[in-house]
Amino acid sequence: MTRETPAGDLTLANLTKTFGRRTAVDDLSLTIPQSSFFALLGASGCGKTTTLRMIAGLETPTSGQVLLGDRDIARLRPYRRPVNTVFQSYALFPHLDVFENVAFGLRRRGIRSVGGQVRQMLSLVQLDGYERRRPAQLSGGEQQRVALARALINHPQVLLLDEPLGALDLTLRRQMQVELKRLQAEVGITFVHVTHDQEEAMTMADTVAVMNAGRIEQLGAPADIYEFPATAFVARFLGQSNLIAGDVTGGSGDDLLVTAQGARFSVPAGRSRTDRGPVFLGVRPEKLHLATAALRVPAGHQHLDGTITDASYLGVSTQYLLRTAGGVELSVFVANSGDQQRFAIGERAVAYWNPRHAFLLGRRAETPDPTAPVAGEPVGVSA
Structure with missing residues (x-):
């Protein structure tokens, strides 16, 4: 596929959308670099799909x-924008074969000789030889590839992906994550991917914007957001986090001192979003280690002890819940390496980091305190 001359960055400037008294998107401003893979991540109702529809021209x-x-x-009509959209439902024409589905946009523009472009596009999405199959004869992943080919053949400068993998099973979804990333790198088009699936966003995107209530809570590279979230919402939405309520009591060198759960802890100032007042001390479950209460905590580490209240086998790891004397329930992931120690429910243990x-x-x-269980929600499950 021949790369089109990039049109430049996609910029949303003070973008707002209201429906009656409800504000779906609230004064949103961000810049999506040209040729990047960008993800808008958030829960249902956060405004991400409305944002995508305004880019597509489906909402004013x-x-x-x-x-x-x-x-x-x-203010341009959708068909006048150099933008194409791939939806979760794929929206393929059931009465047309794969060739005609992909050729549809070209024929609509009056282009008669479409064979070469269609075959090139089917090769790009690894569907050589599928020209005469109907959508009903394809798997979900194959239908998704046809939808992508149909969008890309129009040479858009921006491709919008609206929950494109939501209808696929887990194995196929992960396979398509890799394929979409490969495809974006090959064609060099700006991809804007809307999803509620944190794994999708982190696996594929160069940059992730976490949305909440119509605004951006945090914007950055997936690893940066995960390792150093800006708010409690981001910490809980992008993966799981143990957030322990406490208060900053002072400083010591390059560290801040925090009192929580009746004990004193330290956090590097460079890992702190604030240096005073009420705080959450956060530790990701995979950064915690679990040991028997009799084991000595390694030098330089901090800890909380408590009682194991649950153990869930997850395949690559086992998730333990440890309830401290202060009533906080910590989630700890222990890798199933084959020689790890197992803990029984009711056993005393120490979580250290x-x-x-x-x-x-x-x-x-x-x-x-977001570590406190929500009524009706399983303890230890993140939002």
């Missing part, structure tokens, strides 16, 4: 701009 912004390079496309792997987030005094 209440205010703000959608800029492609230096051109505002916010390296302070360099912790992080500190601001906490309003009235904010509920």
Whole structure:
């Protein structure tokens, strides 16, 4: 496939969309670099799909701009925008074969000689020889590839992906994550991927924007957001986090001192979003280690002890829940390496961690402790 001349960055400037009294997207501003793979990640109702629909032209912004390079496309009709969308439902024409589904956009523009372009596009998505099959004869992954080929053959400058893998089973979804990433690198088009699936966003995207209530909570590379979240919402939404309510009591060298659960802890200042007041001390479950209560905690590590309340075998790891004397339930992932120690429910144990792997987030005094279980929700399951 011949790469098109990039149109420039995709910029959303003060983009707002209201439906009556409800604000779906709230003064959103961000820049998506050209030729990047960008993910809008968030729960249902956060505004991510409405944002995508405004880029596509399927919704009109209440205010703000959608800029492609230096051109505002916010008021252009969808068919006049250099943008194509792939939906979760694929939206293939059941009465047309694969060849005609892919050729549809070219024929609609009056292009008669389409064979070469269609075969090139089917080769790109690894569907050589599928030209005469109907959608009903294809698997979900194959239908997804046809939908991608149909969108890419129009040479869009931006490809929008609206929960494109949601209808696939887990194994196929993971396979398609790799394929989409390969495809984006090959064609060099800006991909904007909307999803609620954190694994999809982290696996494929160069940059992830975590959305909440119509706004961006945090924007950055997947590893940066995961390792150092900006808010308690991000810490809990992008993976699981143990968030322990405490208070900053001072400093010592390059560290901040925190009192929580009746004990004192330290967190590097460079891993802290605030240096005073009420805080959450955060540690990811895989950064915690579990040991019997009789074992001595390694030097330089910090710990909380308690009682094992649950053990769940997850394949690559076992998730243990440990309830501390202060009532906090910590989630700990222990790799199933074959020689790991197993813990029984009711057994006393110690969860310990390296302070360099912790992080500190601001906490309003009235904010509920997000480590506390929500009524009706299984203990230890993140939002």
